[in-house]
Amino acid sequence: xxxxxxxxxxxxxxxxxxxxxxxxxxxxxxxxxxxxxxxxxxxxxxxxxxxxxxxxxxxxxxxxxxxxxxxxxxxxxxxxxxxxxxxxxxxxxxxxxxxxxxxxxxxxxxxxxxxxxxxxxxxxxxxxxxxxxxxxxxxxxxxxxxxxxxxxxxxxxxxx
Amino acid sequence: xxxxxxxxxxxxxxxxxxxxxxxxxxxxxxxxxxxxxxxxxxxxxxxxxxxxxxxxxxxxxxxxxxxxxxxxxxxxxxxxxxxxxxxxxxxxxxxxxxxxxxxxxxxxxxxxxxxxxxxxxxxxxxxxxxxxxxxxxxxxxxxxxxxxxxxxxxxxxxxxxxxxxxxxxxxxxxxxxxxxxxxxxxxxxxxxxxxxxxxxxxxxxxxxxxxxxxxxxxxxxxxxxxxxxxxxxxxxxxxxxxxxxxxxxxxxxxxxxxxxxxxxxxxxxxxxxxxxxxxxxxxxxxxxxxxxxxxxxxxxxxxxxxxxxxxxxxxxxxxxxxxxxxxxxxxxxxxxxxxxxxxxxxxxxxxxxxxxxxxxxxxxxxxxxxxxxxxxxxxxxxxxxxxxxxxxxxxxxxxxxxxxxxxxxxxxxxxxxxxxxxxxxxxxxxxxxxxxxxxxxxxxxxxxxxxxxxxxxxxxxxxxxxxxxxxxxxxxxxxxxxxxxxxxxxxxxxxxxxxxxxxxxxxxxxxxxxxxxxxxxxxxxxxxxxxxxxxxxxxxxxxxxxxxx
Ligand code: HEM
Ligand SMILES: [Cu+2]
Ligand SMILES: [Cu+2]
Numbered sequence: 001x002x003x004x005x006x007x008x009x010x011x012x013x014x015x016x017x018x019x020x021x022x023x024x025x026x027x028x029x030x031x032x033x034x035x036x037x038x039x040x041x042x043x044x045x046x047x048x049x050x051x052x053x054x055x056x057x058x059x060x061x062x063x064x065x066x067x068x069x070x071x072x073x074x075x076x077x078x079x080x081x082x083x084x085x086x087x088x089x090x091x092x093x094x095x096x097x098x099x100x101x102x103x104x105x106x107x108x109x110x111x112x113x114x115x116x117x118x119x120x121x122x123x124x125x126x127x128x129x130x131x132x133x134x135x136x137x138x139x140x141x142x143x144x145x146x147x148x149x150x151x152x153x154x155x156x157x158x159x160x
Numbered sequence: 161x162x163x164x165x166x167x168x169x170x171x172x173x174x175x176x177x178x179x180x181x182x183x184x185x186x187x188x189x190x191x192x193x194x195x196x197x198x199x200x201x202x203x204x205x206x207x208x209x210x211x212x213x214x215x216x217x218x219x220x221x222x223x224x225x226x227x228x229x230x231x232x233x234x235x236x237x238x239x240x241x242x243x244x245x246x247x248x249x250x251x252x253x254x255x256x257x258x259x260x261x262x263x264x265x266x267x268x269x270x271x272x273x274x275x276x277x278x279x280x281x282x283x284x285x286x287x288x289x290x291x292x293x294x295x296x297x298x299x300x301x302x303x304x305x306x307x308x309x310x311x312x313x314x315x316x317x318x319x320x321x322x323x324x325x326x327x328x329x330x331x332x333x334x335x336x337x338x339x340x341x342x343x344x345x346x347x348x349x350x351x352x353x354x355x356x357x358x359x360x361x362x363x364x365x366x367x368x369x370x371x372x373x374x375x376x377x378x379x380x381x382x383x384x385x386x387x388x389x390x391x392x393x394x395x396x397x398x399x400x401x402x403x404x405x406x407x408x409x410x411x412x413x414x415x416x417x418x419x420x421x422x423x424x425x426x427x428x429x430x431x432x433x434x435x436x437x438x439x440x441x442x443x444x445x446x447x448x449x450x451x452x453x454x455x456x457x458x459x460x461x462x463x464x465x466x467x468x469x470x471x472x473x474x475x476x477x478x479x480x481x482x483x484x485x486x487x488x489x490x491x492x493x494x495x496x497x498x499x500x501x502x503x504x505x506x507x508x509x510x511x512x513x514x515x516x517x518x519x520x521x522x523x524x525x526x527x528x529x530x531x532x533x534x535x536x537x538x539x540x541x542x543x544x545x546x547x548x549x550x551x552x553x554x555x556x557x558x559x560x561x562x563x564x565x566x567x568x569x570x571x572x573x574x575x576x577x578x579x580x581x582x583x584x585x586x587x588x589x590x591x592x593x594x595x596x597x598x599x600x601x602x603x604x605x606x607x608x609x610x611x612x613x614x615x616x617x618x619x620x621x622x623x624x625x626x627x628x629x630x631x632x633x634x635x636x637x638x639x640x641x642x643x644x645x646x647x648x649x650x651x652x653x654x655x656x657x658x659x660x661x662x663x664x665x666x667x668x669x670x671x672x673x674x675x676x677x678x679x680x681x682x683x684x685x686x687x688x689x690x691x692x693x694x695x696x697x698x699x700x701x702x703x704x705x706x707x708x709x
Contacts, residue, residue: 002664007464014460022450025519029446034520036435038442042700075708104706105286107527111596111611116436116523120371122700123438136609142527142598144282146708150604
């Protein structure tokens with residue numbers, strides 16, 4: 001097939017850039033561990049309340065400034081372990097999120113952070129984040145789940 | 161009285177026009193819903209009469225994402241096929257009408273249940289939200305009807321080949337076949353989940369549904385869906401615009417090769433919509449990300465070919481230097497201007513797509529309104545402006561009318577209004593998304609924190625953009641109705657480009673369908689078999705249906 005010389009250069013340059021890009025993304029994912037949330041642990045979505053760790057939602061300290069935060073989502077609520085829907089953590093804390101849903105698919109987005117994952121019935125979604133900047137972070141649902149979808153929210157406050 | 165001369169057989173024109181009427185009705189309904197969405201999201205307006213935000217959002221997604229696009233595309237390809245591969249036989253035409261009727265009946269059924277508020281599940285209908293069975297049955301009818309029309313399109317192409325043995329098939333006909341072939345292979349996934357999972361479940365024959373399987377089958381379809389919208393735009397860019405500007409197609413074989421590559425690389429990639437989902441191994445996510453990015457290659461080829469065509473023509477007209485051709489283009493011809501502006505918008509739109517598909521980087525934007533901003537550039541601007549650009553000549557050309565100077569001017573105004581409206585709306589969506597604003601959400605103050613409070617002005621900007629777009633929609637409908645019913649009778653060109661002399665012969669292998677369908681299937685099996693078995697084997701208990709609206 002006839003190909004113009006400039007076109008060959010153009011495609012070679014483009015494909016080369018692409019290759020570099022994919023290698024960088026791959027190294028970041030597999031070598032540096034920046035994988036998207038992909039937890040494969042399952043549970044019975046109808047028995048969430050009696051399945052550990054979801055039988056006890058909320059914040060639990062598991063190390064020095066290291067916490068496990070267990071949250072159960074349902075239409076249209078995040079059960080973060082208290083009525084005020086406010087979780088307070090010290091600055092610099094590393095938090096391991098353990099989240100699932102009791103009913104439909106929900107989103108789990110912590111505004112201004114990389115915490116952003118899908119919650120699907122029967123699956124546990126996990127992600128770890130370290131909070132270096134104090135302030136109030138809004139947790140919200142970013143996958144449509146019904147009429148009250150935009151009312152699903154909670155706050156994580158990083159204390160000075 | 162001027163004589164009315166149609167560019168294709170009257171019976172075929174009627175068939176295409178039937179599709180166009182449904183498509184432009186969808187535009188009217190959908191853009192009205194779109195305006196209401198932006199108004200609600202601004203926080204200044206509430207919907208009357210108990211109409212739900214998510215009900216109109218379902219309507220918007222279904223009628224614009226599924227109805228407008230599919231009907232326009234099938235109607236357009238039916239016409240290009242009749243023009244380049246010959247008039248349909250009466251039997252082919254009959255089947256096409258059967259397909260069209262099924263599609264239209266399906267749309268009516270689905271729309272009815274959306275309007276009855278029995279199906280506010282959005283156009284992606286993610287389980288375990290459960291709509292009325294009529295919603296799913298309607299969608300099935302649309303798909304099966306489109307298959308019937310697809311087979312008519314294939315049949316016409318095969319007939320041409322048989323009647324012209326050994327000859328290179330017409331480029332537009334070849335492209336039409338790839339467009340419909342991609343659609344047929346892709347819709348197998350959504351047909352499977354709807355027929356095997358959703359319909360029996362919503363009818364109560366099965367108690368539960370496997371959510372991740374349904375999502376995986378949906379997104380097996382969902383990504384090629386967006387390329388199905390894009391390919392007809394590419395048909396216009398590659399094979400029609402060269403004729404409109406008075407130039408030649410840069411290379412026939414490169415055009416065909418890029419269509420083949422788009423077919424290969426747009427199906428085995430659905431995981432890039434599921435990057436943040438549990439239950440899918442990150443290795444397979446990354447593998448599909450790599451396959452996703454291979455479409456960069458045909459995209460670069462396309463960019464090169466198109467600008468080469470412009471430059472060749474510019475030089476023919478005496479342009480000098482690197483960008484001299486710019487001044488030689490027919491800017492005042494809306495048949496060129498609208499698709500060209502669409503093409504230019506595809507540069508930022510495609511860049512956004514690269515960001516979205518970047519594996520772990522997807523977490524920054526996933527399900528934020530950034531994504532909505534992104535596909536209002538790709539689909540609702542690049543593709544839709546090109547479709548409008550096609551409509552300006554297609555409608556008069558097949559109905560035996562003229563695109564008058566006045567309508568041409570109105571079309572230019574339309575193109576500008578749409579671009580300005582979209583720049584404002586989509587731009588604000590992109591920014592708000594980067595700040596974390598979620599998509600598919602009515603107005604909300606959330607927990608009252610400072611981070612979410614900062615989104616207000618972006619949502620107002622979206623309402624301003626949405627209002628401008630609404631005006632653009634009205635202008636387009638005025639043009640459409642004029643072209644279909646009131647424009648003076650006469651003859652309007654059906655532009656079909658010819659290939660430049662410097663382009664070499666087209667390799668035969670590009671027309672070897674068995675080979676390309678085989679490679680497509682092999683790639684799909686490679687990308688999906690192991691993770692799919694994994695998903696089924698490790699499945700949690702299924703979910704009952706929920707109606708949360
Ligand atoms: C008047 C022009 C338009 C306006 C004002 C508009 C407005 C909007 C808005 C505000 C949303 C997001 C709502 C949300 O996420 O809460 C949206 C979603 C969407 N729009 Fe448009 N839009 C327009 C035209 C189009 C066109 C022409 C298409 C298709 C070709 C389109 C396809 C979609 C789709 C598929 C969605 C996603 C629905 C979903 O997330 O379920 N829109 N539109
Ligand atoms: Cu939600
Ligand atoms: Cu995609």
